[in-house]
Amino acid sequence: MPPEIAAFVSALGQWIGQHIAPILTFFAILAALFKEDVVRWWRQPKFTVRLLPKPPDAHVIHSNVAWQVSGDPETKRWDGPIYYFRLWVENERSWAAERVQVYVRGICTRRGDNHLQEVPEWLPMNLRWANSPSDKPILFETLNPHMGRHCDLGSVSDPSNGSEQPLPHMKAGESSFNLATEVSPNSNCHRLTAGKYRIEILVAAQNAKPRLFKVDLDWNGTFEAAPERMFSNSIGISVSAGK
Numbered sequence: 001m002p003p004e005i006a007a008f009v010s011a012l013g014q015w016i017g018q019h020i021a022p023i024l025t026f027f028a029i030l031a032a033l034f035k036e037d038v039v040r041w042w043r044q045p046k047f048t049v050r051l052l053p054k055p056p057d058a059h060v061i062h063s064n065v066a067w068q069v070s071g072d073p074e075t076k077r078w079d080g081p082i083y084y085f086r087l088w089v090e091n092e093r094s095w096a097a098e099r100v101q102v103y104v105r106g107i108c109t110r111r112g113d114n115h116l117q118e119v120p121e122w123l124p125m126n127l128r129w130a131n132s133p134s135d136k137p138i139l140f141e142t143l144n145p146h147m148g149r150h151c152d153l154g155s156v157s158d159p160s161n162g163s164e165q166p167l168p169h170m171k172a173g174e175s176s177f178n179l180a181t182e183v184s185p186n187s188n189c190h191r192l193t194a195g196k197y198r199i200e201i202l203v204a205a206q207n208a209k210p211r212l213f214k215v216d217l218d219w220n221g222t223f224e225a226a227p228e229r230m231f232s233n234s235i236g237i238s239v240s241a242g243k
Contacts, residue, residue: 194221212242
């Protein structure tokens with residue numbers, strides 16, 4: 001090998017040893033320090049939410065309700081039709097979502113000029129996962145990859161249901177849309193009377209950042225026994241992803 005080439009190769013090797021090796025060492029240290037964070041970020045689940053005005057997301061069920069009135073030892077009972085509305089929450093990624101919660105962050109009413117006005121009485125809280133025991137609601141759930149589960153959004157009962165006392169400003173024979181919250185607040189802020197609403201929902205998990213979804217509810221307060229009339233005339237619900 002000519003002396004000039006040998007000198008160049010030697011100088012190049014020294015340069016690589018002085019510059020490239022420390023850079024590679026630096027990146028190796030970064031990888032060791034932040035490997036778990038990078039993997040956790042890369043493997044975050046991603047959620048989608050839907051609610052269609054038809055089974056299995058929305059349906060009417062003949063239900064039995066029991067309650068007690070303060071000061072009266074006798075248990076009151078009622079049976080009749082109740083409409084249930086459920087959000088289908090799905091994990092569309094290839095990694096399981098752990099301890100998923102569906103949280104109602106806020107509620108706004110939509111005025112005639114399409115302006116949204118916050119409902120100040122609302123207490124932010126979680127919704128119940130479907131088929132939870134009434135006294136021990138499931139608030140956190142695991143969603144396997146590319147799988148989903150229903151989360152209860154709310155219900156509408158026949159106005160003859162005596163467990164639901166009429167709220168102020170409700171007309172005779174009207175029903176309320178009752179959000180399926182983790183508890184039923186004494187303030188009744190979970191009961192929405194006739195009107196147009198924007199419900200802001202956050203879906204989050206232990207290994208995923210919260211994602212905002214918007215539920216637009218148009219409820220006229222009229223209970224219809226026939227599902228086709230209920231879904232076409234009395235209530236409208238749509239879900240969209242927020243920004």
